[in-house]
Amino acid sequence: MSETLLEVKNLKKYYSSSKGIFSKKNESVKAVDGVSFTIEKGDVFGLVGESGSGKSTIGKTILRLHDKTEGEVRFKGEDVFSLIKKDLRRLRVQTQLVFQDPFSSLNPRIRVGDAIGEAMVQHGLATNKDVREKVLQVMETCGLSPYHADRYPHEFSGGQRQRIVIARAMALNPEFLVMDEPVAALDVSIQAQIINLFSELRKKNGLSYLFISHDLSVVEHLCTKIAIMYLGNIVEMATKEELFDNPLHPYTKALLSAVPIPDPRVKRERIILKGDIPSPVNPPSGCKFRTRCPIATELCAEKVPEFRDVGNEHFTACHYV
Amino acid sequence: METVKQLIYKEKKPVKVKSPSLWKQTYRRLKKNKLAMISLFFLIFMFLLSFVGPYFSPYILDRTDIAYANRPPSASHWLGTDNYGRDVLTRLMMAGQISLTIGLASMFLSIVIGAFLGAVSGFYRGVVDLVIMRLADILMSIPGLPLLLIMGAILSEWKVPSEYRLYIIMIMLSVVGWPALARLVRGQILSLREQPFMQATEVLGLSDRRKIFHHLIPNTLPLLLVVATLNVAGSILSESALSFLGLGVVPPTPSWGNMMDAANNYMDFRKRPWLWIPPGLTIFLTVVSINLLGDGLRDALDPKMKR
Numbered sequence: 001m002s003e004t005l006l007e008v009k010n011l012k013k014y015y016s017s018s019k020g021i022f023s024k025k026n027e028s029v030k031a032v033d034g035v036s037f038t039i040e041k042g043d044v045f046g047l048v049g050e051s052g053s054g055k056s057t058i059g060k061t062i063l064r065l066h067d068k069t070e071g072e073v074r075f076k077g078e079d080v081f082s083l084i085k086k087d088l089r090r091l092r093v094q095t096q097l098v099f100q101d102p103f104s105s106l107n108p109r110i111r112v113g114d115a116i117g118e119a120m121v122q123h124g125l126a127t128n129k130d131v132r133e134k135v136l137q138v139m140e141t142c143g144l145s146p147y148h149a150d151r152y153p154h155e156f157s158g159g160q161r162q163r164i165v166i167a168r169a170m171a172l173n174p175e176f177l178v179m180d181e182p183v184a185a186l187d188v189s190i191q192a193q194i195i196n197l198f199s200e201l202r203k204k205n206g207l208s209y210l211f212i213s214h215d216l217s218v219v220e221h222l223c224t225k226i227a228i229m230y231l232g233n234i235v236e237m238a239t240k241e242e243l244f245d246n247p248l249h250p251y252t253k254a255l256l257s258a259v260p261i262p263d264p265r266v267k268r269e270r271i272i273l274k275g276d277i278p279s280p281v282n283p284p285s286g287c288k289f290r291t292r293c294p295i296a297t298e299l300c301a302e303k304v305p306e307f308r309d310v311g312n313e314h315f316t317a318c319h320y321v
Numbered sequence: 322m323e324t325v326k327q328l329i330y331k332e333k334k335p336v337k338v339k340s341p342s343l344w345k346q347t348y349r350r351l352k353k354n355k356l357a358m359i360s361l362f363f364l365i366f367m368f369l370l371s372f373v374g375p376y377f378s379p380y381i382l383d384r385t386d387i388a389y390a391n392r393p394p395s396a397s398h399w400l401g402t403d404n405y406g407r408d409v410l411t412r413l414m415m416a417g418q419i420s421l422t423i424g425l426a427s428m429f430l431s432i433v434i435g436a437f438l439g440a441v442s443g444f445y446r447g448v449v450d451l452v453i454m455r456l457a458d459i460l461m462s463i464p465g466l467p468l469l470l471i472m473g474a475i476l477s478e479w480k481v482p483s484e485y486r487l488y489i490i491m492i493m494l495s496v497v498g499w500p501a502l503a504r505l506v507r508g509q510i511l512s513l514r515e516q517p518f519m520q521a522t523e524v525l526g527l528s529d530r531r532k533i534f535h536h537l538i539p540n541t542l543p544l545l546l547v548v549a550t551l552n553v554a555g556s557i558l559s560e561s562a563l564s565f566l567g568l569g570v571v572p573p574t575p576s577w578g579n580m581m582d583a584a585n586n587y588m589d590f591r592k593r594p595w596l597w598i599p600p601g602l603t604i605f606l607t608v609v610s611i612n613l614l615g616d617g618l619r620d621a622l623d624p625k626m627k628r
Contacts, residue, residue, distance in 0.1 A: 065520055095524075097520075097521070099521065109540055110535070122528060151340045152340055165521075
C-alpha cells in the first residue's frame with residue numbers, strides 16, 4: 001500500500017553536562033529517551049509536546065544535524081548515521097528542514113535569490129545559466145514575486161521570510177521535510193497562509209512532512225498522524241481522527257482540553273495539570289508523567305509503562321488504559 | 322472591456338527594484354559622517370601626493386647638492402632641503418609611497434593569513450584549532466616591538482640591501498599582526514556557526530568551502546574591515562618607529578620614520594624644523610585620518626549600534 005519513508009527506532013539523544021573539571025559527576029540531559037515511529041510516504045506526521053519535550057531534538061537528529069546517542073534512523077531503508085560523506089550529500093537533497101525562526105535562519109549578507117539557488121548549483125540541479133529561472137519558479141510556487149530575488153533578508157517581513165526559507169528548502173525538490181515549529185514565530189493570519197502553502201506543496205509535490213509543533217489546532221488542520229511527546233518519550237501516537245476523538249493517555253486528554261474553543265457558550269471540563277515539566281536531567285522513576293498525572297498510583301512510580309498498541313493504529317504508554 | 326483589461330495589466334507590471342548591495346548601503350551611511358569623509362578625502366589626497374606627486378617634482382630623489390644643503394622653505398624648495406641638499410618635499414612624497422605601501426601591504430597580508438587561519442580553526446575546531454591557536458598564542462606572547470627590533474638588527478647584520486628590506490619589513494609586520502586577527506575571526510565564526518542559517522547550510526548540503534567563503538567570512542568582513550583599517554595605522558606607526566630607530570627602512574630609501582631620524586640631533590631639531598615637522602605631521606595626520614575613517618566605517622557597517 002504505502003511505502004515507509006522514515007523509520008525511527010528507539011532513538012536516544014543525551015546531552016552530557018559535566019560540572020567543571022573537578023567534579024567527577026557527569027550528568028546527562030535525556031532530551032530524547034527512546035523514541036520510535038515510522039513515517040509513510042505522503043504522511044504528515046505531527047510531533048506535539050511542550051517546550052523541552054525533545055521535539056526539535058528529534059527533528060534535528062533524524063537529519064543528522066546532531067549525533068545520536070543510541071538507536072536507529074532509516075530513511076528509505078538506509079541507515080542515516082552510517083552514511084559516508086558522498087551519500088550524505090545525496091540525503092541532503094532528499095530531506096530538508098524548515099526552521100522555527102525565520103529571522104535567524106537566513107544569512108543576512110546573501111541576497112534571497114542566491115540563498116535559494118546556491119544549493120541547486122552545488123548539487124548539480126541547476127547550472128549557473130538556468131539557476132535564475134529555476135529560482136524564480138520555486139519562488140513563485142511559494143508565493144514570492146520575482147523582484148524579491150534581488151533583495152536582502154532584512155527587507156522582508158516574518159511571513160515572507162518563512163516563505164523564503166520554505167522556497168530554499170523546496171528548491172532541492174525534497175521528498176521529506178522536517179518542519180521545526182514553522183509557524184510559531186508568525187502571527188495568526190500569516191500562520192494560516194503558510195499552512196495553506198504547506199498543504200498545496202504537499203498535494204503538488206507529494207511531500208511527506210514531520211511537523212513539529214506545540215499548537216494542536218495547527219496540527220489538527222495539517223497532520224494525518226500525530227504523536228504526543230512528554231519529556232523525551234512519545235506517550236501517545238495515533239491517526240489524527242483517532243487521537244482527537246478518542247484520546248487515551250491522561251496527558252493527551254489534558255492537552256486537548258486546553259485547546260481554546262472560539263465559542264464562549266461551550267462549557268467543558270478543563271483538566272489542569274499542576275507543576276512544571278520535570279528536569280530531563282533527573283526524570284521521575286517509572287512513568288515520567290506520574291508527578292503531574294491526575295490518575296497516578298504507586299504502580300506508576302515503580303514500573304515504566306509499555307508503549308503498546310491498543311488497536312486501530314493507536315499506541316499509548318499508560319498503565320490505566 | 323479593453324480598458325479595464327489594460328488597467329489590470331498595468332497594475333500587474335512587475336516592480337523592478339534591486340536593492341543596492343550592502344556595500345553601497347554602507348557607503349551611503351558613511352557619506353553622512355563628515356569627519357570620516359574628511360579623513361577619507363585626506364587619505365586619497367595623501368595617496369595622490371605620494372604616488373602621483375613625484376612625477377611633478379622637478380627634483381630627482383637621491384640627487385645631492387651640497388651647495389643647496391639645509392635651505393629653509395622657499396619658492397623653489399617648498400619644504401626646504403636637507404643636509405645633503407635633497408628636496409624635502411620630493412623625499413616626503415617618495416617616503417609616503419613606501420610608508421603607505423608597507424602599511425597597506427602588511428595589513429593585507431595579515432588579513433589574508435589571519436582571516437583564513439581564523440576561519441579554518443573556528444570552523445573545524447578540534448586539533449586544527451588547537452594547533453593554530455597555540456601558534457597564535459606563542460606569537461602574541463612575544464612582545465611585538467622588541468621582536469621587530471631584533472629582526473631589524475639581524476637584517477642590518479646580514480647587510481640586506483635596502484630595496485629588499487622593504488619587503489622583509491612588510492612580512493615581519495604581518496607575522497606580528499595576524500594572530501590578533503585570527504583570534505577575532507575565529508571568535509566570530511565560533512558564534513556564527515551555531516546560528517540557524519549555518520545549520521541550514523548543513524541541511525542544504527553545501528560544501529565546506531562554500532560555507533566558509535560564502536557564508537562565514539562575509540559575515541565577519543565588516544568587523545575585519547574596521548580592524549584592518551585601524552591596523553594600517555598601526556603598521557605605519559610601527560614602520561616609522563623602526564625606521565626612526567634605524568632598523569626599518571634604511572637610508573637612502575626614504576620613509577617618514579627615517580626622515581625624522583635624520584633630524585635626530587639638537588641642531589637640526591632647533592634650527593631646521595622643516596626637516597622633521599613635515600614627516601611628523603604627515604604621520605600624525607595620516608594615522609589620525611585612518612583611525613577616524615575606521616571609526617566611521619564601524620558606525621556605517623553596523624547601523625544598529627548607533628541610535
